[in-house]
């Protein structure tokens with residue numbers, strides 16, 4: 649089978665650079681394009697040189713149309729606005745779209761779902777095996793424990809992260825909600841400050857910490873009467889997300905149009 653032609657969006661970012669490296673290190677894929685926004689100082693730079701490796705002949709570009717015409721899949725860890733625009737462009741070009749971008753609004757998600765009616769789209773707030781397995785465990789725990797055990801989700805990330813709660817925290821919140829058979833949007837408690845009154849029964853709480861260079865820590869706490877369960881994941885290296893995204897891109901080959909998750913890619917069944 650021919651090598652799969654991959655494009656990276658947000659190529660000069662923290663994840664974009666990891667993806668250029670991961671694609672270079674993976675079998676069955678080749679980097680054919682690297683997208684950045686039009687004002688980026690990196691436009692025209694060689695993607696290999698950008699990450700401190702030998703030149704690979706792929707220049708960073710802002711011309712999505714031209715780059716996508718030479719691609720089978722786009723791996724996109726950029727910004728919500730860029731991702732929504734790229735969802736329409738990939739659907740138009742028939743290029744599978746692997747989305748790692750977080751901070752997406754309800755409107756952004758609806759635009760992505762619309763694109764997925766005619767394109768293969770994989771979206772996840774976390775592309776690592778560990779977090780997606782954690783989501784399975786969290787869902788099971790939430791189902792077994794019920795709402796009498798208060799669920800709180802605590803995350804910590806590096807100081808450059810711009811969105812909160814993290815995409816992973818929301819994914820884990822969805823796992824709790826799914827396990828309980830409730831709608832997360834109706835039960836999430838995202839901020840507490842001042843005289844808040846007692847905790848509302850059934851709430852799914854979120855707390856976000858930011859500082860230093862933390863790659864990504866997540867903990868789901870189930871607090872019962874007189875005991876507590878803590879399920880946690882600590883990301884130590886962004887390579888776990890990049891390798892997961894490359895695996896997702898390979899998985900899209902030959903799939904029917906639709907909106908898929910990393911649980912689908914990893915064969916974790918019903919998980920999120």
Ligand SMILES: NC(=O)C1=CN([C@@H]2O[C@H](COP(=O)(O)OP(=O)(O)OC[C@H]3O[C@@H](n4cnc5c(N)ncnc54)[C@H](OP(=O)(O)O)[C@@H]3O)[C@@H](O)[C@H]2O)C=CC1
Pocket residue numbers: 657658659660661662663664683684685686688725726727729730747748749750751772773774775776815889
């Ligand atoms: N799902 C997962 O497993 C993971 C998801 N993420 C998410 O991925 C996203 C990126 O994270 P990270 O790499 O740390 O962030 P960065 O800010 O380092 O990278 C984002 C990159 O996208 C660029 N960009 C902005 N607009 C466009 C555009 N229109 N076209 C192409 N590129 C564009 C930015 O350029 P500039 O900086 O010049 O604006 C920047 O280089 C975040 O939403 C983050 O939460 C991160 C890790 C794992």
Ligand SMILES: O=C(O)C1=N[C@H](C(=O)O)C[C@H](O)C1
Pocket residue numbers: 750773774805809813814815816817863864865883
């Ligand atoms: O911005 C990041 O860095 C990360 N973002 C993702 C998220 O929002 O959960 C995944 C990971 O935790 C790192």
